[in-house]
Amino acid sequence: MGKGDTEVFDFSAPPRYAQGCRGFKEGSDPKNGGKTMTKPRTATPRDGCAWVTGAASGMGAALALLLARNGWTVAASDRREDGLARVVAQASPGRIQAFALDITDAAAVAGIVPTIEERMGPVALAVLNAGILELMTAETFSVAVVRAQVETNLMGTVHCIEAVLPRLLLRGRGQLALTASMGTYRGLPRMGAYGASKAGLVSLAESLKFDLDPAGVRIQVINPGVVRTPILADCPSPIPYQISAETAARRIVAGLGTHHFEISFPRPVVLAAKVLRALPDWLYYRLLH
């Protein structure tokens, strides 16, 4: 392009790799060059295995076990090998395989997906759930606290997406779910570093959805309310409306079977959070102070 030329991007055009793939149906929409898009379909155990990160504890463990009970073979990964072993032992033999993995290690993440697929078949469903939470106030503000959460919650998940996404695109099908938080709706006290890392995930998923829908790959964001798991160890108690990890796993599985972009629960917390999100600033800060 010469100096002064203006490049024109056509954001409505489908990505080239989408053409001819399964999520893409011939049709008569003139905007899409005579093609219409269908919604990516729900992955099933017949399509391959499920990969759950952060599967040694809390929601990830409950989800791995529920998926296994629902007929999936599950690749359970986590940095805690003892926790993974406990999860594997609770499932029927062969249903869950453990993969020790620290998602902040980009090279290890890049190597794990080929290993999973070699042993268990194609990854049809990836629930990228591993995460950490460290509270932070203005007094305790530190680069280290922010960096740790961004490196794990955002960049760790990004490593996982980079490892699995090209395979889903090549097959023209699959499901990707990123665990964020309702704390991304609006700034919450002491959750600045956590919220920043999780909000990045939501924005990433919202943007990727434009490319992935026509490519036949479903992307969803999981926004749990408050779930009783070890991640809340440092949070003030009691936090109202807590649900168990098993209940959360059931809601996640139900949501994975829908076309909804956001999987959020429990309903009273979702409603309250959405009302708070819509409030004017003066009222929001008065209520939450």
Ligand SMILES: NC(=O)c1ccc[n+]([C@@H]2O[C@H](COP(=O)([O-])OP(=O)(O)OC[C@H]3O[C@@H](n4cnc5c(N)ncnc54)[C@H](OP(=O)(O)O)[C@@H]3O)[C@@H](O)[C@H]2O)c1
């Ligand atoms: N519980 C809630 O109320 C709530 C609400 C909204 C969103 N979430 C999100 O839900 C997800 C699951 O959390 P949870 O509540 O089930 O907490 P959890 O019981 O602590 O489970 C998270 C698991 O991820 C692992 N993990 C952390 N960093 C990792 C890394 N770098 N590599 C591999 N594994 C790593 C943790 O290991 P360690 O124990 O060693 O850290 C832990 O086993 C998280 O992303 C969390 O942010 C939770």
